[in-house]
Amino acid sequence: MQHKAVVFGIILLSSLNLYSQKAELFGGYHFPSFVISEKPESSEVHASNGNGFSLGISFQDVMIQKNPVQFVFRYTASSSDWKFLTPEDKIHKKHNITLSMQSLEAEIFPINIKAMEKKLNIGLGTTFEFIQSDKYEGTIEVLDSTSTIELVHVESYGNLVQFSFGLSANFSYEIILTEGIFLAPRYAFSYGFTNISTADLPFEAQKMKHFFELGIRAYLD
Secondary structure, three states: OHHHHHHHHHHHHHHHHHHOOEEEEEEEEEEEEEEEEEOOOOOEEEEOOOEEEEEEEEEEEEEEOOEEEEEEEEEEEEEEEEEEEEEEOOEEEEEEEEEEEEEEEEEEEEEEEEEOOOOEEEEEEEEEEEEEEEEEEEEEEEEOOOOEEEEEEEEEEOOOOOEEEEEEEEEEEOEEEEOOEEEEEEEEEEEEOOOEEEOOEEEEEEEEEEEEEEEEEEEOO
């Protein structure tokens, strides 16, 4: 199945290369944050803003029925810290967890607005995230009303939902380096509607990401 996905990806990138006017290689930092959408009654959940890096390729002005569409493909890796308290009958469990993820993302921007002599590009569209690996690691502190009863180290892999869908916005600006080659700083934002959840963690959350990236963009013709 993975081999088929790789072959499909190569064919797709080759096709986009044929029909796009510009291509770009980029990298940078991204900062995920989380909105708690569901948790057990009387529990407390706190998630710190995470951090990570991103690498990717984009194709600009792919003409589809005479409309310019932008495609972005990105690899991301990030980690964030979680603290949550789950009260039970006379006993409380205090979790201190670091959640790490590596993902492949595809973004499609059918709405593209150009301004400032076409140097500024604003894209609005959808994002698809495929989680390739995930890990959470930390401690669970079991407490009664007066003291710590037990301290347990936990570590688990591959428990998160593997696919998510959401909306994305992309802002980039072209700075001419030489004829046909541009430096392109970029800010992007995405919001995933699919809940991040696992049977081992007592909450569900939706993920937001802020990207600050820098790319080299060039004409293909």
